[in-house]
Amino acid sequence: MVQTRRDFLKTLGIASLGMAVASCRVGAADRLPRDFKTPNRTPGDLAADESYWAGIRDLYELSDEFINIESGYYSPAVQSTIEAQIKQLRRVNKEASRYMRGVRVDEFKAAKAKLAALAGCSPDEITITRNSTEALNTIILGLKLEAGEELIYSDLEYPSMVQAIEMRAKRYGTPIRQFDIPNVPSTKEEVIEACRKAIGPKTKVMLISHMVFLNGLVPPIREICDLCHERGVEVIVDGAHAFAHVDWKVPDLHCDYYGTSLHKWLGSPLGTGMLYIKKEKIPRVWPLYAEMEKGDDSIEKFERTGTRPPHSYIGMEEAIRVHEAIGGKNKEARLRYLKNSWVSRVKELPRVKILSPITDDMSCAICSFSIEGMDPKDLADALMNRYGVFVAGLKSEYGVRVCPNLYTKPEHLDRLVMAIRELAV
Ligand SMILES: Cc1ncc(COP(=O)(O)O)c(C=O)c1O
Known part of the structure; x- marks a missing residue:
C-alpha cells in the first residue's frame, strides 16, 4: 500500500506536533527536514518498514510513464539535491x-x-x-x-x-x-x-x-x-x-x-x-x-x-x-531487501537463471538474470515495451541487470516478478 506523506510524518513521530509538521511541509514533498531523524531501529528491521521508505520515496520526483529499475547507470537525485x-x-x-x-x-x-x-x-x-x-x-x-x-x-x-x-x-x-x-x-x-x-x-x-x-x-x-x-x-x-x-x-x-x-x-x-x-x-x-x-x-x-x-x-x-540522515547501514539493508524481494520469487522458475551471487556477503542491490532461450536485449525490450519496466539488457552471457533503489516501490517489484513469470512460461 502506498503511504501518504502524513503516514510518513507519523513514522517520524512528529505528526501530532503542529509546528514540526508545518515546517516539514514547507517545500512540499521534496524536502528532507533539517532535523530529520531516522528511527532508531536495526537496519534489518527498518528495511521492511514500507511506511518509512514511502516517505523517503516522496523526496524524489520520477517519471510515472515507466518503472525505473536501472539505477546502475545513473541514480536520480532527490529534489533537495536538485534544488541545491x-x-x-x-x-x-x-x-x-x-x-x-x-x-x-x-x-x-x-x-x-x-x-x-x-x-x-x-x-x-x-x-x-x-x-x-x-x-x-x-x-x-x-x-x-x-x-x-x-x-x-x-x-x-x-x-x-x-x-x-x-x-x-x-x-x-x-x-x-x-x-x-x-x-x-x-x-x-x-x-x-x-x-x-x-x-x-x-x-x-x-x-x-x-x-x-x-x-x-x-x-x-x-x-x-x-x-x-x-x-x-x-x-x-x-x-x-x-x-x-x-x-x-x-x-x-x-x-x-x-x-x-x-x-x-x-x-x-x-x-x-x-x-x-x-x-x-x-x-x-x-x-x-x-x-x-x-x-x-x-x-x-x-x-x-x-x-x-x-x-x-x-x-x-x-x-x-x-544519505547520512538515512544512514549508510539502513540504506544498504534496504537495497539488499529490495533485491531479495524479487529474486526470491523468481529464482526457482524453470527457465529463469540468476546470474549473480545472492548471499549477503557478496551482493547488495544489483542482480542479473536470464530467461532460457531469450536474448537479454530482447528480454529487456519485452520488459519495457510490454510491462513498462526499464532494466539494462547486457551481453548475452550476462543477461539483464536489475538495480532497484530507494525510490523503488514494492509494487514495482511485483510488476517485475509478474512480467518474468509471464515471459518465462
Ligand atoms: C564498474 C564501472 N566502472 C566505471 C564506470 C564508469 O562510470 P562513469 O561513467 O560514471 O565514469 C562504470 C559505469 O557504469 C562502471 O560500471
Whole structure:
C-alpha cells in the first residue's frame, strides 16, 4: 500500500506536533527536514518498514510513464539535491567571475571535507572528479611503473577501464594481463584464490572492482588488498557501484587507489565522482592534467582540471546530507531487501537463471538474470515495451541487470516478478 506523506510524518513521530509538521511541509514533498531523524531501529528491521521508505520515496520526483529499475547507470537525485544545484547555479550566474575568483575555492574545499568524512579518510587523500572514468584513468595512466612491471586486471572489469589499461600498454609498453575470477562464486575464498593465482613475478599492480557492473558481485576487497600487499602488489579499486551502496569506509578496504562515481548510488548530481589515493602513494601518480605548482605529494595536483561547474559539488553536499540522515547501514539493508524481494520469487522458475551471487556477503542491490532461450536485449525490450519496466539488457552471457533503489516501490517489484513469470512460461 502506498503511504501518504502524513503516514510518513507519523513514522517520524512528529505528526501530532503542529509546528514540526508545518515546517516539514514547507517545500512540499521534496524536502528532507533539517532535523530529520531516522528511527532508531536495526537496519534489518527498518528495511521492511514500507511506511518509512514511502516517505523517503516522496523526496524524489520520477517519471510515472515507466518503472525505473536501472539505477546502475545513473541514480536520480532527490529534489533537495536538485534544488541545491539550481540555487547555486543562479547564485554563480549572479556573482559570476567574482564568485569564481573568490569563495569558490573555500566552497570546493568544504565540499571535499564533507566527502572525505563520508569516505572516512582525510581531505588530503581525496579529490572530487567528474566520475569514475576520470578518477581511474588518472591512476591507470598516471601510475609510475618501472619498465617490465606488470598491471593485471580481472575479466569482470568495466570496458572503459580495460581500454585505459590497453592504452597504457600501447603508449608506455606496460605489460598487462587479464585474469579470470568466478562470476558467481560460492564463497569469497574462491575469488581470493583466483586473485592469489593471478599474481606473477612481475606483477606490480592489480585493478579490481568493488562491485562488478555486470552482476553486482562484491569481491572481498580487503582480503585481496592484504594478499596483494604481501606480494608487493598495489591495488586500484573500481568502486563505481560500491560507494554509498554498501556501507564501508576507506580504512576498511586497505586499498591504495580508489575511484567512484557519486552520481550512481549516492544520488549526487550528474558529473560528480571521487578519487582516493593513500597519502604516501600520491607521489607515485602523475596527474592527467598538467600541474607544476602544487607539491608532488599534494592531492591538489589532481585539481587543475580547468573551470568546472560549482553547482555539482554543492548539490553533492545535499546528497551526502540525505544519505547520512538515512544512514549508510539502513540504506544498504534496504537495497539488499529490495533485491531479495524479487529474486526470491523468481529464482526457482524453470527457465529463469540468476546470474549473480545472492548471499549477503557478496551482493547488495544489483542482480542479473536470464530467461532460457531469450536474448537479454530482447528480454529487456519485452520488459519495457510490454510491462513498462526499464532494466539494462547486457551481453548475452550476462543477461539483464536489475538495480532497484530507494525510490523503488514494492509494487514495482511485483510488476517485475509478474512480467518474468509471464515471459518465462
Ligand atoms: C564498474 C564501472 N566502472 C566505471 C564506470 C564508469 O562510470 P562513469 O561513467 O560514471 O565514469 C562504470 C559505469 O557504469 C562502471 O560500471
